[in-house]
Amino acid sequence: MARTGSRPLVVTADAALLDDLLRLAATAGTELEVATDPAAARPHYERAPVVLVGPDQTAPLVRARLRRRAVVLVGHTGAADPPPGLIARLGIAHIATLPAAEDWLVAQLGTPPPAPPGRVIALLGGRGGAGVSTFAVTLAVTAAHTGRRVLLLDADPLGGRLDLMVGVKQFARPGPGALTMLNLDTIEADGVPGQAVAGTLDTGRGRHDLIVVDVARHLDRAGQAVLQAADQAYLVVPAELRASLSAGRVAALARPHSRHLAMIVRDASADTLPVDDVARTVRLTVAGTYRSDPALRTILARGEVPSAGGPGPLVDLCRRLLTASPGRDTGEAAA
Numbered sequence: 001m002a003r004t005g006s007r008p009l010v011v012t013a014d015a016a017l018l019d020d021l022l023r024l025a026a027t028a029g030t031e032l033e034v035a036t037d038p039a040a041a042r043p044h045y046e047r048a049p050v051v052l053v054g055p056d057q058t059a060p061l062v063r064a065r066l067r068r069r070a071v072v073l074v075g076h077t078g079a080a081d082p083p084p085g086l087i088a089r090l091g092i093a094h095i096a097t098l099p100a101a102e103d104w105l106v107a108q109l110g111t112p113p114p115a116p117p118g119r120v121i122a123l124l125g126g127r128g129g130a131g132v133s134t135f136a137v138t139l140a141v142t143a144a145h146t147g148r149r150v151l152l153l154d155a156d157p158l159g160g161r162l163d164l165m166v167g168v169k170q171f172a173r174p175g176p177g178a179l180t181m182l183n184l185d186t187i188e189a190d191g192v193p194g195q196a197v198a199g200t201l202d203t204g205r206g207r208h209d210l211i212v213v214d215v216a217r218h219l220d221r222a223g224q225a226v227l228q229a230a231d232q233a234y235l236v237v238p239a240e241l242r243a244s245l246s247a248g249r250v251a252a253l254a255r256p257h258s259r260h261l262a263m264i265v266r267d268a269s270a271d272t273l274p275v276d277d278v279a280r281t282v283r284l285t286v287a288g289t290y291r292s293d294p295a296l297r298t299i300l301a302r303g304e305v306p307s308a309g310g311p312g313p314l315v316d317l318c319r320r321l322l323t324a325s326p327g328r329d330t331g332e333a334a335a
């Protein structure tokens, strides 16, 4: 059932016109918010995706001084045309005459609501060289392969330049989705640190299904802003004692800024450090684990796109993370 406030709104006290519009809405599979006068229309007028106005309510709506927005004037054949001044003052963008405009109206009413805002995933490392940039690129490319519109944001100015990691030739056609890359230096050039990146994420959510951010682990202002905006943050921790200890310090810096912070453990084993020991040291939930992939090391050394090498442990983990809900990582440690 449609949410109140997001339904198309019809403003008319003309019962015959209303009957027709309810029938057309049913054909479009939509429910209408019905208002017989401007007072009843007011709570829905600005938010409704479409506003249909009957000829009987045009003058009352202008008098009610609601915030001007685009509306559709809809009436039966023979209804008098509104005076030109009223068209402009009410914001009439289209005049639909019934029954001729029935198909057009059904199409307008059936238009799906706007897509939900994109999800932001921030990645940072427990130590230098933890594998964050490789992870970020693999996550972004894997998501684009499954049809998502992805923005990959390099917010680690001292890191290894994501744009160099992502070979331009393969990058152009990552799959059925689309992949765009942005470097923080470009965004923050003239801005207040943090503010510009927050604005970029805000705008980016409207245009992308997923935004993956490679965050500098010293957590500068931009990094803090990314964590504050992110739906999910992952700390990548190699399963080594020193890496775990330093990851614990990064986690302490990140925790106050992050709603959902979990870690990904790389190469945990009985020979290195078991995953439980890493979790105890870093004091974060383990959202997943993966093993280093010798084939991937070769691919990276050649400057090729990580997931262009086909499936592997990291791609498998990225697929799982892409289907997980934010904040729902509950310590499930994948092999």
Ligand SMILES: Nc1ncnc2c1ncn2[C@@H]1O[C@H](COP(=O)(O)OP(=O)(O)OP(=O)(O)O)[C@@H](O)[C@H]1O
Pocket (backbone or CB within 6 Å): 125, 127, 128, 129, 130, 131, 132, 133, 134, 135, 156, 158, 159, 160, 291, 292, 293, 294, 296, 297, 300, 314
């Ligand atoms: N999944 C993997 N399998 C094998 N080798 C990997 C993998 N991920 C990273 N590496 C190796 O580790 C190196 C560092 O990786 P990467 O640049 O992704 O780490 P980083 O955490 O972003 O480092 P930095 O701190 O410099 O930003 C790579 O050049 C590669 O040799």
Ligand SMILES: [Mg+2]
Pocket (backbone or CB within 6 Å): 132, 133, 134, 156, 159, 160, 161, 214
């Ligand atoms: Mg890096």
